[in-house]
Amino acid sequence: MIEFKHVFKSYGRGPNILADINFHIQPGEFVFISGPSGAGKSTLLRLIGGLETPTRGAVHVKGNRIDQLPARAQPYIRRNIGLILQDVHLLNDRRAIQNVMLPLEVLGVEYKIAAKRARAAMEKVGLAGKEDQYPIEMSGGEQQRLAIARAIVNKPAIVIADEPTANLDAVSAKRIMDVFKDFNRVGVTTLIASHDRALMAHYARRTLLIEPDRFSDLIGTPL
Numbered sequence: 001m002i003e004f005k006h007v008f009k010s011y012g013r014g015p016n017i018l019a020d021i022n023f024h025i026q027p028g029e030f031v032f033i034s035g036p037s038g039a040g041k042s043t044l045l046r047l048i049g050g051l052e053t054p055t056r057g058a059v060h061v062k063g064n065r066i067d068q069l070p071a072r073a074q075p076y077i078r079r080n081i082g083l084i085l086q087d088v089h090l091l092n093d094r095r096a097i098q099n100v101m102l103p104l105e106v107l108g109v110e111y112k113i114a115a116k117r118a119r120a121a122m123e124k125v126g127l128a129g130k131e132d133q134y135p136i137e138m139s140g141g142e143q144q145r146l147a148i149a150r151a152i153v154n155k156p157a158i159v160i161a162d163e164p165t166a167n168l169d170a171v172s173a174k175r176i177m178d179v180f181k182d183f184n185r186v187g188v189t190t191l192i193a194s195h196d197r198a199l200m201a202h203y204a205r206r207t208l209l210i211e212p213d214r215f216s217d218l219i220g221t222p223l
């Protein structure tokens, strides 16, 4: 489903952030990406999402080399990935529900159906009743949950989330993790980078631990 083969990544002339990374994630796995700040967790997720290209090596996603896809094929692969980054990139001139409907609009889903699905996704992340607000009128945690609703609304095969619970209180964090768990239960491959090891220990069965000089592929979660 997701495979790294001898992947190296540096930015510009800087040092290798990732060096000779190898792993293979099967469909339906729930994987925790862990490691100290600045070690390269976001970089790894961005490589899978096709937002960065490796300096060396190959990144395979759903049988395609995402790092070598022609530009016209990228939207097709990205459509399968629900990407939740730290910078939520919401459109402030559109209401909350319109933000969530965007991925469906791109796919040409009929307006009424798209609105219904967007409303359901917002309810899942605890934002029922906030449909008509503008993102700017929402709290940081609400914006983060809105970005999550947008990422899951078209039922992607892969969900990648970078610190999805960082701005959330314990109750909201658990709610969001349960949303990911429900998706994972029906086969969605899930990768989550987080500093919250205790929370992740309840959900993930495998950990990719990224440290400055070491990469470890572990069963369970380290506590």
Ligand SMILES: Nc1ncnc2c1ncn2[C@@H]1O[C@H](COP(=O)(O)OP(=O)(O)OP(=O)(O)O)[C@@H](O)[C@H]1O
Residues within 6 Å of the ligand: 011, 017, 035, 036, 037, 038, 039, 040, 041, 042, 043, 044
């Ligand atoms: N676009 C970029 N240009 C140059 N350097 C970058 C860029 N993006 C990330 N880096 C550097 O790469 C390293 C890894 O960053 P990354 O964001 O992947 O770490 P992280 O493990 O996700 O950190 P955190 O837990 O703090 O979010 C850092 O030293 C960072 O400064």
